[in-house]
Structure formats: C-alpha cells, structure tokens
Amino acid sequence: MTKVELRKVFIAKRNQLSQADYDRLNHDLLEQFKQFNLAGVNCIHLFLPIHTRKEPDTFLMLNWLLAMHPHIQRIIPKANFADSTMQHYIYDEQLQMGINAFGIPEPIDGNTIDPQEIDMVLVPLLAFDRQGYRVGYGKGFYDRFMAQCKQDTRFVGLSFFEPVDVISDVNPFDQKIQECILPDRICKLPG
Numbered sequence: 641m642t643k644v645e646l647r648k649v650f651i652a653k654r655n656q657l658s659q660a661d662y663d664r665l666n667h668d669l670l671e672q673f674k675q676f677n678l679a680g681v682n683c684i685h686l687f688l689p690i691h692t693r694k695e696p697d698t699f700l701m702l703n704w705l706l707a708m709h710p711h712i713q714r715i716i717p718k719a720n721f722a723d724s725t726m727q728h729y730i731y732d733e734q735l736q737m738g739i740n741a742f743g744i745p746e747p748i749d750g751n752t753i754d755p756q757e758i759d760m761v762l763v764p765l766l767a768f769d770r771q772g773y774r775v776g777y778g779k780g781f782y783d784r785f786m787a788q789c790k791q792d793t794r795f796v797g798l799s800f801f802e803p804v805d806v807i808s809d810v811n812p813f814d815q816k817i818q819e820c821i822l823p824d825r826i827c828k829l830p831g
C-alpha cells in the first residue's frame with residue numbers, strides 16, 4: 641500500500657481504540673520498553689504524544705527512565721512547521737513546556753543539543769513495514785532529523801499495530817528504523 645493509503649487505514653485503527661484499549665496498549669508498550677537493552681545509551685530522544693491522536697504515551701517511558709536510569713540524558717524535540725525541522729532540548733529543570741497548535745507537548749525554552757550527541761531515538765509512526773520503512777503524518781520531520789544523527793544511532797519505532805508487508809512508495813529521503821516496540825514483543829528489522 642502507499643503512504644497515503646496507509647495513513648488513512650492506521651489513523652482509523654487508532655481512532656477505533658477505546659480508552660480501555662489505549663490504556664492497556666500503553667501499559668504493554670511500557671513493559672516491552674523496560675525489557676529493552678539500554679547498554680551504551682547515554683542520551684535518548686523521545687517524541688511527546690499527541691493525546692487526541694492516540695499516539696503511544698511516551699510520558700510513561702520518560703518517567704520510568706528518570707526513576708530507573710537517572711544518568712541517561714533525556715531529549716525532546718520542538719518542531720518548526722515553517723521548514724519541517726526540529727530543535728532538540730534537554731529535559732531538565734530549566735525546561736519550560738507548552739502545547740503547540742498541533743497538540744504536541746513541546747519546549748518553549750531551555751538548553752538545546754546537537755543531533756550528533758543522541759544514541760537512541762524513539763520514533764513516532766502511523767505504520768511501518770518489514771524492511772523498517774515508516775509512514776508519519778507526511779512532513780518529513782523525522783526523515784530530516786534522523787539523517788543528522790550519528791551513523792550508529794539506534795532508531796526505535798513505537799507501534800500499537802503489526803508491520804505491513806511493504807510501503808510501496810518509499811523515496812530516497814526515507815530513513816529506516818532498526819527495531820520497533822510492539823505491545824507483545826520487540827520487532828527486529830533488517831536495518
């Protein structure tokens with residue numbers, strides 16, 4: 641299926657989730673995340689969820705990391721919709737948070753870092769395929785950002801749903817995830 645078709649199908653699948661389904665799936669994703677090997681990860685980048693779009697609740701991972709791995713630096717993005725780029729802020733006491741026009745919790749002001757410092761990125765997606773290609777909301781924010789990271793940065797998707805076989809219209813800008821956290825397992829991708 642094409643990205644346009646997949647967006648429709650997977651937005652509908654999310655919208656059909658009841659609050660109870662959504663809560664359970666978030667709980668299950670957190671349990672899988674806890675199993676994840678974080679050896680060598682000193683700096684982790686997390687998107688923050690658009691709750692109205694029933695995105696995976698990454699606040700659960702953020703809080704768990706603070707409690708269990710306080711030495712790991714946590715980074716969150718601020719999106720600039722004028723040019724589809726993002727800036728990356730350290731989630732510390734100095735960070736001032738707000739909610740932008742798209743419902744994304746994001747920094748207003750704080751300390752920024754360079755993408756080259758990031759060891760692992762939790763990547764938002766609507767759908768992904770068995771090769772590791774992903775479909776987002778279609779502005780290329782993550783394709784641009786992932787291209788700026790180190791060669792060995794780990795890109796990890798979070799999905800409530802299984803991969804599709806193939807995304808038929810991938811383009812040269814598309815960046816792949818190497819793993820995807822699902823509610824019942826961690827799905828390894830060819831990378």
Ligand SMILES: Nc1nc2c(c(=O)[nH]1)N(C=O)[C@@H](CNc1ccc(C(=O)N[C@@H](CCC(=O)O)C(=O)O)cc1)CN2
Pocket residue numbers: 687688689690695717719742744764765776777778779780781782
């Ligand atoms: N939580 C979260 N943060 C994220 C992403 C994400 O997928 N999830 N993004 C991942 O890349 C970027 C934001 N991408 C977005 C792209 C489009 C729309 C959006 O609402 N688009 C409108 C159409 C607007 C237009 O075309 O001008 C829509 O879909 O109705 C929202 C976020 C950066 N931050």
Ligand SMILES: Nc1ncnc2c1ncn2[C@@H]1O[C@H](COP(=O)(O)OP(=O)(O)OP(=O)(O)O)[C@@H](O)[C@H]1O
Pocket residue numbers: 643774775776777778779780781782783784787811813814
């Ligand atoms: N590094 C880049 N430089 C210029 N344009 C880019 C770059 N990366 C992606 N794009 C453009 O951004 C758009 C991304 O569209 P695509 O449908 O692949 O988005 P997506 O992966 O679903 O979105 P997102 O990454 O925002 O979740 C395409 O038009 C693509 O050409």
